[in-house]
Amino acid sequence: MESHRNATEVQMSQLVLPCHTNYRGELSIGQLLKWIDTAACLSAERHAGCPCVTASVDDIYFEHTIRLLHIKFPWEGKNETCVGQVVNIKAKVNRAFNSSMEVGVQVSYEDLCNGEQWNVCKAYATFVAQGKSNAKIRLKPLVPQTEEEKTEYSIAAERRRMRLAHTDTIKGLVTNSPVQPEHENRDCNTVVPAEKTRVESVELILPPHANHQGNTFGGQIMAWMENVATIAASRLCHAHPTLKTIEMFHFRGPSQVGDRLLFKAIVNNAFKNSMEVGVCVEAYRHEMEVSRRHINSAFMTFVVLDAEGQPRTLPVLKPESGDGERRFKEASARKKIRLDRKYVTSCKQTEVPLSVPWDQSNKVYLSYNNVTALKTLVAKANWVLAFETDKVRMYTLEEDKFLSIRIEMTVCIDTMQAFLLLSDLQRRHEWDQHYVNAELVQQVDKDDMIYRVISQTISDENKPQDFVILVSRRKPCSKGDPYVVAFRSVTLPTHPADPEYTRGETLCSGFCLWKEKDELTKVSYYYQATPAVLTYITAYIAGLSSSFHSTFLACEQFLLKNKDDDSVRLQNLSLCSLSPDSLSPDNLSPDTDTI
Known part of the structure; x- marks a missing residue:
């Protein structure tokens, strides 16, 4: 008897090639985001039966990096032949609401030399179904069959609730919780002004950057955002940073071929072993345009690893006055929320303490x-x-x-x-x-x-x-x-x-x-x-x-x-x-x- 297969499930396997890697020989997170968005979109369109666009991608925690294995040939002195890693991506719709749906994405990689597999990350993306003239379409309900599908279906409503409450949660915490300075406990006495980490970059949307609907491919925008965030992080630490978490990509509107996208990134706050970089994207059609459309925003957390793979102590960041101080406080609030959330929701059930602190x-x-x-x-x-x-x-x-x-x-x-x-x-x-x-x-x-x-x-x-x-x-x-x-x-x-x-x-x-x-x-x-x-x-x-x-x-x-x-x-x-x-x-x- 054939086991149940979700009709919306999409499986994608990608061989990591040198063109997909960064300066450390690791798979570029930007490239991975492109693959995630592609697989999730295909799954959403399987259920909707029509074009779908990315509305948001929830927080992503990267458990492992994916390193390209060097291929050694006999003339290099060792009789060893290895191939690169394979990234396996599985996406399926967890639940359909009115015109939007949640797609769950599981990413793992396998070593083709020894067959071992590791989890890389799990992501939840929200897609919106669009008909002619961008009219929204009411989606048919999804009927879960297996225990896993029923669980994801039920919890999808709670995740949706958290997405809608996220902005108010941040505002409330910034208002009610004073930010405690961390630099007093830091070994590094170097102070870097935040403006020295600022990055601005412009991209012209060309046909290769568009998706099958003529809009800019969401995965491409996310990849560009990761690129400018990495540059901003590097300017603080003068080293090669490693991306650990991304806090919710939030697409506020589309862009098309011919648009210019302006990417802005700056380090919002530097903690002892991690830093938060804020990235926003604005679109405009012509160079003379004064008003620009806010397309997307996200916050990315980086660390700098030493030779033993341990996080290094980072310089102290001096925020800009005004908006810089606001971003500095909000970054501290987001860090606290990340730690609380990881403590509460990321443990295995057998490891969760019975009573957890409330605030x-x-x-x-x-x-x-x-x-x-x-x-x-x-x-x-x-x-x-x-x-x-x-x-x-x-x-x-x-x-x-x-x-x-x-x-x-x-x-x-x-x-x-x-x-x-x-x-x-x-x-x-x-x-x-x-x-x-x-x-x-x-x-x-x-x-x-x-x-x-x-x-x-x-x-x-x-x-x-x-x-x-x-x-x-x-x-x-x-x-x-x-x-x-x-x-x-x-x-x-x-x-x-x-x-x-x-x-x-x-x-x-x-x-x-x-x-x-x-x-x-x-x-x-x-x-x-x-x-x-x-x-x-x-x-x-x-x-x-x-x-x-x-x-x-x-x-x-x-x-x-x-x-x-x-x-x-x-x-x-x-x-x-x-x-x-x-x-x-x-x-x-x-x-x-x-x-």
């Missing part, structure tokens, strides 16, 4: 991680039915040292009403005997709240347990999606561990609610047990089945009792007024999902 800089990524962890659990296959009555079904899943539990039932209630009731932890004690009370300690926004929960459970220390829990809720992004209420532990400075309680922790749990019919909702609760309690749960699975069953029946009675409670909806309306939700799928126009 304003990482709130978007903690919320993303909270919802993503639950959605990933929901998409898992191989659930085993462990207990069933006429109303309640309980499933278990053992994987990666974790035991996960799923309990579900169907309740005669409006799905939105059930969503509002179950996301309010202050009312959970009304149906869950394990809860004494829950105090709302921080209203982050309309969809994220932090509670301190007091539990009935007595710990080994003979103390009641308390928890500090982030609650993240999401409405469906499109038809067929569930309502999601995700829970995870966070560490809040204002609420340290209380000696009268044992601080408990939860890694991943929450509700998913599916609308089956009007006034009929499937309620599913998920709980992922950590290794610390796995032995206990395995030993008392029968007793826990009975406990979950009685708790869920109490939950059903709670929902039915409050199914017509209008105060719940009014409370939700007052909550929405705290923070207008421009990111809610209900409030998105058909065009706002494209950038």
